[in-house]
């Protein structure tokens with residue numbers, strides 16, 4: 001894995017702390033959001049703020065509302081109430097297809113890759129939100145579109161290099177190991193040039209050493225690129241090891257929002273994860289989260 005300069009100048013950083021990379025990284029503010037599916041309240045008046053340069057984990061038992069929250073932030077689901085802002089921009093008033101270009105990148109648990117396309121072409125998928133010019137300019141190969149394409153390809157290759165993928169650039173994505181395919185999906189998300197990166201279960205399906213490498217990569221993305229991270233992850237060892245702050249959901253409600261050590265001690269969080277004898281929800285705990 002090599003170093004990658006952010007697109008703007010970097011300033012000194014304090015490892016493990018929010019970093020200032022000299023560009024305008026704004027808070028992502030989720031403010032009192034409610035999402036309903038018919039009679040199901042998937043999110044009930046949920047609020048939290050991802051502060052610039054932090055790794056913020058969003059955790060909770062199965063069905064707690066984590067994916068719904070990601071889909072609300074990326075404009076896929078409509079809110080019944082509440083707002084989501086990136087700095088001064090109200091994302092809830094922005095069409096879903098315009099949200100990546102505002103600086104929100106998203107890597108998926110079920111990788112959003114085209115297996116037959118090269119690693120570089122998959123990474124380039126993230127850059128189309130930043131590409132100017134329409135079908136006609138590209139069809140006639142206008143010189144400025146060709147220059148733009150080269151510039152984007154160069155930057156996409158740099159991002160792949162940063163993620164340790166330079167040896168695989170021209171291979172079909174499907175030919176890579178699962179761990180490397182995860183990196184390609186993160187490369188696609190980083191090619192949006194986000195200020196906030198949403199990571200959906202990046203360690204799912206990984207063994208302990210792959211998970212440790214993923215933790216290091218998440219740190220590097222935050223520390224070297226100054227990108228804030230919103231992380232959904234069931235691996236509590238990973239979450240408690242790298243998160244600056246943790247928001248806990250249960251049945252669509254926020255039950256905790258604090259630093260990892262405080263969340264781990266919180267009785268309501270412990271109850272949500274372990275269940276209790278008087279739990280009449282019918283949920284049999286959740287309990288693929290114990291991986292540590």
Ligand SMILES: Nc1ncnc2c1ncn2[C@@H]1O[C@H](COP(=O)(O)OP(=O)(O)OP(=O)(O)O)[C@@H](O)[C@H]1O
Nearest residue numbers: 037040041042060061062063064065066067068069
């Ligand atoms: N498109 C949908 N239509 C109807 N109900 C939905 C839809 N998406 C989510 N839900 C419901 O909303 C609730 C929250 O689901 P969500 O997928 O957000 O939970 P989660 O915390 O991501 O769970 P997991 O950890 O299992 O992925 C659940 O009751 C789920 O069944």
